[in-house]
Amino acid sequence: MTTLFTSYQLGGLTLPNRVVMAPMTRVRAAAGGLATPSMAAYYAQRATAGLIVSEGVQPNAIGQSNPSTPGLHTDAQVAAWRPVTAAVHTNGGRIFAQLMHGGRVSHPDTIGERPVGPSAVPAVGDVFTPTGPQPAPMPRALESAEVPEQALSYARAARRAVDAGFDGVELHGANGYLISQFLSSNANLRTDGYGGPVANRIRFAVEAVAATAEAIGGHRTGIRLSPGATFWGVEESDVPEMYTALLTELARLDLAYIHIEATTDEDVLIALRKAWPGTLVMNPVYPMGPKQTGKDEADHWLGLGADLVSFGRAFIANPDLVERLRGGLPIAPVDEATFYQGGDQGYLTYSPHAYAA
Template identity: 45%
Template sequence: MTTSLKQNSTLLEPLRAGAFSLPHRILMAPLTRNRADRDGTPNELQATYYAQRAQAGLVISEGSQPSAVGQGYPNTPGVHTDAQQNGWARIVRSVRDEGGQFVVQLMHAGRISHVDTTGTQPVAPSAVRAAGQIFTESGMQAHSDPRALDTDEIASVIAEFVDAARRSVAAGADGVELHAANGYLLHQFLADGVNQRTDRYGGDPENRARFVLDTARAVANEIGADRVGVRVSPGHPFNDVSETDLSVYDVLATGLGEIGIAYLHVLCEADDPVLAKLRGAFPGVLVFNSGFGADSDPHELEQLVKDGRVDAVAVGRKFLANPDLVDRWTQGAELNEPDQSTFYGGDHRGYTDYPKLTE
């Protein structure tokens, strides 16, 4: 048994975040699961998966590409065709039927991709190939060499995010989250170790933050700033990102605050000084995520909220294996252990067959 959260736990208090009226402060973090149809259309299995986890304060979807070239891995969902939009509508209805709220995370993979997956050369802020390998339908392969986006192309990429946001809301979603973390395209522009541009989208922190801010502003103008969240992972080296100048996040947080987005979702360690800096720079709701493989302890997360260091928390793997995680934490019940062999791709096993307490 685990120690249960008290009924007056700060994690269980309601929270207003832009247009989102959250019943409590435990959000479901985005988790790549590779269960969409081959063409990126979300399917019935995914609808079941998300509906099972509707008791999260807010369900944040897995990263979903806003364009075909933005796809990073096989069987990830997209938000750029009518069929994909209809698939998301099915998912949103399923989550709403269970009383949940849902946002679609928009993730352009940028250079973290392969021509075998997209059928075209990946794009990036600069023509710098990521180290390591990426999973493709043919197995693990070295990342493809990306090409640098021309300055006059950037507006069209922003337009793809805007269209995906519009489609998400048209499908019934409560909003979107822009994925500017984990080494994907938006993060690549922020990172001085990846972004080698000499135009107005590269160089000093103001220029490196420009693409993310321009994208957030355009999306906010389309669907409302109060329906937009942004996820960041300052200094996190995942996907061969290197950052020596984290002052870009001061610029970013200030700019996002001026746009008036609903929340800023930060992946870092709880004692990372960047968390306190973002707390000071961003005036809105701050969501904390302890990151890959971290053991999300409810009492440690509760203390972060109680101390005012963050406003809410996003939990990943524990929600993956425990659809009723909030009930389990509230009651002090044992947790299901996640089956890592089923994380990425497959069928219902390790996806929709984790039991709830009532089962």
């Protein structure tokens, strides 16, 4: 019987369990998008996860969404990540870098120029800037000749990720960021080969993933998706058709996995599971919703055909989450006020379960 604690072969990696630490922005990077010793400690503390997926890492300078987030587009950033990946490996873990291009979800005060997107349609809501939240600006629509360069940025960052010691990468194709913007029916109003019908709107995602798989191997490449989600104002008018078409194209690339968020009806998600021939990582609870993923939700999705299950917020306050789940131990609550405040408080200050003497 498959359980959360059954091992799993993911490409060339043997995962000791099926618990995945989901990517979570923590804005603790140093100036220049550099990883820090505190980040090494944070990830190493959670190395009992079957797989860690890092916080979102910008693949190029214009792809940075939030201040104080790390990058993988300079030699200095690669060097800064090496102690992080080494710490995870020393503690027996495995870690993928999540490559996150923010697209229109950024601000000139953060990146020094107008953000780019598939079309000149601003995101909905306030974005983070060095001086606090500000309304999302009008992005500059990418010219047709510029789009392939942004797709290739993921592949270039993936090569740097492997050089930095990561076991692989996950492209962030979810939650209203650049790949998601191209998939969208309201953020993408293009009339060239990257917009309009489903076959065109999935093209950017397919090209970005294909370039990355070619650069580092499909067995080191995954993608995260949020079918039907409305983060930052994106809308998708044809979820089952579009995601079935996307998975059909991605299936040709022999990827490590797809990572799907529970952002649409369960029957649609089950159909996508059936349409995907490879490894499925399932995030069973709507991201940042009122409920957190627990063992019941994980077991439910293992029963529906998921191979691995990702946990987000529970990993913040529970560095020993795998053992807490295994032993039926209490899951400590997380202090949401410390999510993005910087520093080690609410980052390195959560302790493993204390057993009675």
